[in-house]
Amino acid sequence: MIDVKNLTMIYPSGKGIFNLNFKVKKGEILGYIGPNGAGKTTTIRALLGFMKPNEGTCTINGLDCIKDAPKIQRFLGYIPGEISFFDDMTGYEFLQFMHEMRGLKDNGRQNELLKLFDLDPKGKIRRFSKGMKQKLGIVTAFMHNPDVLILDEPSSGLDPLMQIRFINLILEEKEKGKTIILSSHIFEEVEKTCDNVIIIKEGKIVNYSTVQLLKKSQRKGFIIKPDNCEQAIQTFLRSNFISNQLNNDSIEVYCSGDRIDEFIKTCAKLKLYNFDEISQSLEDVFMQYYKNEGVQQ
Amino acid sequence: MSLALLKKDLKQNYTLFLIFLSVLVMYMLMMIPMFNPDDINELLIILNMMPIEMLRAMGFSDIITDLTSFLASWLYGMLMFGFPMVYCIILGNRLVSKMIDNNSFAYLLSTPNSRVKLIVTQGFFALFSLLLLFVLVFSSGLLFSHLIHPGLLDVSAFLKLNIMTMLLNMVIIMICFTSSCIFNESRRSSGVGSGIAVTFLLMNMLGSSSLDLEILKKMSLYGLYNPVDLVRGSNVTGIGLFFLGLIILLFTISVLIFNKKRLPI
Structure with a gap:
C-alpha cells in the first residue's frame, strides 16, 4: 500500500533522511519512532507530497506521492505534527470548510467522532486549548473515512482518558482494514496498536522489526x-x-x-x-x- | 479554481477589504464637493502658495480646470495607488506565505486539490478583490459626481482612469503575491514585496518633485503614465497592455515556483 524506496531528502543544513526503504501492507499499522529531529516529519512531508525528495520515490497505492498528491488525498487522512488551523474560523466552520474542500457532504462520521472525543467545536479555534486543537485535528483526519492514515504524533496534548479513546479508535480502524503510519512517543500507543516498528535516528533506519521483537529487546x-x-x-x-x-x-x-x-x-x-x-x-x-x-x- | 477556498478567502479578508474600500470612498466623497468650477481660481491661488516641489511630489502639479482632471490629479495622482499598496502588501502576504509560515497550508494540501489549483485560486482572489474595489470606487465616484456636480464628469475618461489605476494596483499585488509564493517566511515575503512597492512609490515621489530626478519617476511603475494627461486623452493603451502582460507574467511565475518548491509544513 505504502512503498518507500531509496528515499533521500537533504536540507541545506545537511540534515535530512537518507536512503530509507520500507513498505506498509494494506491493513498494517507501522509505528514510526525516533527522537526529535530524527527525520520522522521529513519522511511524512515526502509522503504527503509537500517536499520533493532529492532521490528515491514513495508511492501510496501505486500513486506517486509528489505527482499524484491530489489523487492520494482522496483516500488519505493526515494529522500534522504541528497543527495549525485557520485561526479566525470556528471549529464547525473549519470542519465544514474541509468537507467542502474534499467535495463531500455526509458528516455522519464527523458527528460520531466529535461525540467520541467529547468535543464541541463551537467558538473560534484561536481560543481552543492544545488538547481541543488536537481533537479537532483527529476528527478532521478521520471524518472522511480514509483508507490510509498518516498520523504525526496524533495524541500529543490529549489527556489520558482521551489517549485511551484514541488508541481504541486506531484499533477500530485497524479492524476495518485501514493502513496506518503512526509517529509517536507514547509507548503504550505503539505497543497496543502497531504491527511493526521502525526506529529512525539521524535520518537513517536503525531498527525495523515487529512490536513483539522490540518488546523482547526492551x-x-x-x-x-x-x-x-x-x-x-x-x-x-x-x-x-x-x-x-x-x-x-x-x-x-x-x-x-x-x-x-x-x-x-x-x-x-x-x-x-x-x-x-x-x-x-x-x-x-x-x-x-x-x-x-x-x-x- | 476552488470555490470553497474562494469563499474562505472572502470570509477571512472582507474586513480588510471594507476598511480600504471605505477610506477610498470617503476620500471620493470628500474630494468631489471640494471641486467648485467657480472657485477654481481660488484653488489655484492656494496651490501657488505652496512649494512647487511638494505639490509635484504629491502629484498635484497640473493646473486643473475640470472635475475629471481634478479627481485624476488629487485622488489618482497618489492616493488611489499609495493607499491600496498597503492592502496589496497585507493581502499578498496573507494569501500564501502566512499560511506556509504557520503551517495551516498543510490543511489545504491535505484535500484532493492540486497546488496549482490552490495557488491559482489565491491569485485570482487577489486580482478579483482589486477589480471589485475599483468597480466600487468608480461607481461611488460616478454617483457622488452625479449628485453633487451633475453632468460635469467625463465618464469614459474617468472609466479609463480607473481601469488604468486598477491594472497598476494589480501589478503591485502580483509583486507581493509572487514574493509570497517564493518565500516561506511571512516576514521575508512581506519584506521583499513591500520593499519593492515602497521603492517604486518613493522613486515616483522623488522623481516628481524635481526635474533633475525625473528619470526616477520614469523608471517607477507608478510614474509610467500621468493620470491628468490620461483623462485629457493621451493614449495609454501601450502602458495598459504592459501592465496586463506584467500581471500575467508574475502570476505565471508564482504558480510555477509554488508548484515546484519544497514546503516546510
Whole structure:
C-alpha cells in the first residue's frame, strides 16, 4: 500500500533522511519512532507530497506521492505534527470548510467522532486549548473515512482518558482494514496498536522489526529491597544480570525482555522486602537501543 | 479554481477589504464637493502658495480646470495607488506565505486539490478583490459626481482612469503575491514585496518633485503614465497592455515556483 524506496531528502543544513526503504501492507499499522529531529516529519512531508525528495520515490497505492498528491488525498487522512488551523474560523466552520474542500457532504462520521472525543467545536479555534486543537485535528483526519492514515504524533496534548479513546479508535480502524503510519512517543500507543516498528535516528533506519521483537529487546528495570544488598548483587552477577546499589537498602536490577523467567527464579533465591518495576517509556527503549548500537560500533 | 477556498478567502479578508474600500470612498466623497468650477481660481491661488516641489511630489502639479482632471490629479495622482499598496502588501502576504509560515497550508494540501489549483485560486482572489474595489470606487465616484456636480464628469475618461489605476494596483499585488509564493517566511515575503512597492512609490515621489530626478519617476511603475494627461486623452493603451502582460507574467511565475518548491509544513 505504502512503498518507500531509496528515499533521500537533504536540507541545506545537511540534515535530512537518507536512503530509507520500507513498505506498509494494506491493513498494517507501522509505528514510526525516533527522537526529535530524527527525520520522522521529513519522511511524512515526502509522503504527503509537500517536499520533493532529492532521490528515491514513495508511492501510496501505486500513486506517486509528489505527482499524484491530489489523487492520494482522496483516500488519505493526515494529522500534522504541528497543527495549525485557520485561526479566525470556528471549529464547525473549519470542519465544514474541509468537507467542502474534499467535495463531500455526509458528516455522519464527523458527528460520531466529535461525540467520541467529547468535543464541541463551537467558538473560534484561536481560543481552543492544545488538547481541543488536537481533537479537532483527529476528527478532521478521520471524518472522511480514509483508507490510509498518516498520523504525526496524533495524541500529543490529549489527556489520558482521551489517549485511551484514541488508541481504541486506531484499533477500530485497524479492524476495518485501514493502513496506518503512526509517529509517536507514547509507548503504550505503539505497543497496543502497531504491527511493526521502525526506529529512525539521524535520518537513517536503525531498527525495523515487529512490536513483539522490540518488546523482547526492551530492557526492564526493577528496584528491589533485599535483606542483604551485597549478597543480592553477587547473586545477580552470577546469573549475568546487571545491578547497582541505589541507596543503603535498595538495589536496581536490569533484565532483558526474554530473560524474565530466569530473573524471577534468581529473585526467588533471595529474601526480598519490596519489589518495584521501573516504568519505562518508549524513549528508554530507543535510548537503550542507541547505546547498544554504540557498543557494537 | 476552488470555490470553497474562494469563499474562505472572502470570509477571512472582507474586513480588510471594507476598511480600504471605505477610506477610498470617503476620500471620493470628500474630494468631489471640494471641486467648485467657480472657485477654481481660488484653488489655484492656494496651490501657488505652496512649494512647487511638494505639490509635484504629491502629484498635484497640473493646473486643473475640470472635475475629471481634478479627481485624476488629487485622488489618482497618489492616493488611489499609495493607499491600496498597503492592502496589496497585507493581502499578498496573507494569501500564501502566512499560511506556509504557520503551517495551516498543510490543511489545504491535505484535500484532493492540486497546488496549482490552490495557488491559482489565491491569485485570482487577489486580482478579483482589486477589480471589485475599483468597480466600487468608480461607481461611488460616478454617483457622488452625479449628485453633487451633475453632468460635469467625463465618464469614459474617468472609466479609463480607473481601469488604468486598477491594472497598476494589480501589478503591485502580483509583486507581493509572487514574493509570497517564493518565500516561506511571512516576514521575508512581506519584506521583499513591500520593499519593492515602497521603492517604486518613493522613486515616483522623488522623481516628481524635481526635474533633475525625473528619470526616477520614469523608471517607477507608478510614474509610467500621468493620470491628468490620461483623462485629457493621451493614449495609454501601450502602458495598459504592459501592465496586463506584467500581471500575467508574475502570476505565471508564482504558480510555477509554488508548484515546484519544497514546503516546510
